[in-house]
Amino acid sequence: MLTQPTLLLDKEKCLANIEHMANKAKNSNTLYRPHFKTHQSAKIGSWFKDYGVECITVSSVKMAVYFANNGWNDISIAFPCNILEWSTINELAGKINLNIVVESLETIQFLEKNLTNPVGTYIKTDTGYGRTGIEAEDYDCMRTLLNQLKTCKNLIFIGFLCHAGHTYKTNSTEEISSIMESSRQQLLALKTFMANDFPLTQISYGDTPSCSLFSNYDGFDEIRPGNSVFFDDMQTHLGSCSHNDIAVALACPVVAKHKNRQEVIIHGGAVHLSKDMILKNDRQHFGTVVKLNKLQWDVQEEIGYVAKLSQEHGIIKMPQNHFDNVSIGDQIAILPVHSCLTANLMKSYTTTDGEVVDMLI
Secondary structure, eight states: OOOSOEEEEOHHHHHHHHHHHHHHHHHTTOEEOOBTTTTOOHHHHHHHHTTTOOOEEESSHHHHHHHHTTTOOEEEEEEEOOGGGHHHHHHHHTTSEEEEEEOOHHHHHHHHHHOOSOEEEEEEEESSOOSSSEETTOHHHHHHHHHHHHTOSSEEEEEEEEEOGGGGGOSSHHHHHHHHHHHHHHHHHHHHHTTTTOTTOEEEEEOHHHHHHOOOOTTOSEEOOOGGGTOOHHHHHHTSOOGGGOOEEEEEEEEEEETTTTEEEEEOOHHHHOSOOEEETTEEEOEEEEEEETTEEEEEEEEEEEEEEOSSEEEEEOOHHHHHTOOTTOEEEEEESOHHHHHHHHOEEEETTSOEEEOOO
C-alpha cells in the first residue's frame, strides 16, 4: 500500500516508447543514441539493449561513470565539459569510448594539456535555442576552434552537436517542424563549410518534440531524444504524444479538501514534481490529475489539474462531480509536466507490477 508520494512506472508503455523511437531511427538509417538523463536508471537503461541500442547520451560526468559501471561502453556527455572534472574524464576515457562537448579555446587547450587518453569531441552548436554553444552561423569562431582541434592528439574531433530546445517554446507542430528544418540546414551548411579539412564530420541532433513528431532524420548521423522514454504533460501539450503514451505518474495522497474553493490538497509539491509548468487557457498547470486504482492510473478521465505548488503541498482544482468523489486518504495520480525533473527528484520508481526500480542517487 502506498503511503507517500511515489513515482509509478508503466513498464509496457515505457518499452513501447523505446521500441517506437528505435524503429524510427533504424528505418531512417540514423544512429539512436538516447539521452539517459530522463530515467537515470541502470535497470531501465538495460531495456534499451533489447532494441539494439549500444550508444547512449548522459548529462554529467557522474552519470557517465554510473552507466559505464553498468555495462555501457559508448557514452556521450552532452553538456559543456567541466574542466574541473578532467581527471575523472581521463580515467573513464581509458576504459570506454567517451565523447565530450566543447565550445571554447580555453577548454580545448586545458584538456589537451592534461588528458592522456583520447576523447571524442563535439563542438556544441546553437541553432537558435540560445542557451549555450557556438552559433551555427558563426563560421569564424568555429574555424578558430577547429584549427585548435586539428593540433590536438587527445581531443578527436567528431562533429557538431545540437539541442533544438526551442521546440519547447512553440505553439504548433508547424513551428516544431520549422525549427527542425532550420537546425538541419544550419548544421549541414556548417558541415559543408568545414568539409575540406574535416570530411568525416558528423551531426548529432536531439530534442524529443521534433524527433517524436517527425521521421525525416536526413542529414543527421544520430538523434538523442531522452524524454521520449516516458513522455509527460508538456509533450502532450506540444502534440508529441498522447496521455496514453505517458509511462510515469506520481501517486499522491489526499490530505485535505476545501469545498468553498473546490480545491483538493495533496502531499505532492515542488520537491516531487518540480515547478515546471505549462499554460492552459491562461492558467498555470503543474500536472494533470487522473484516477488511480492501486498501482494503475487511468488517463481516460481527467479529474482535475495541479494549480499551485509549494514545497510539499499540491493544490488541485477539481470539478464538483470529481471533488465530491474524492476523500481524504485517497490516492490520486499526477501526470507530471516534466518527467525528467520529477524522476530526478523522486530517485526511484515503483512499477505497476509492484517492483521497485532504483536509479542514480
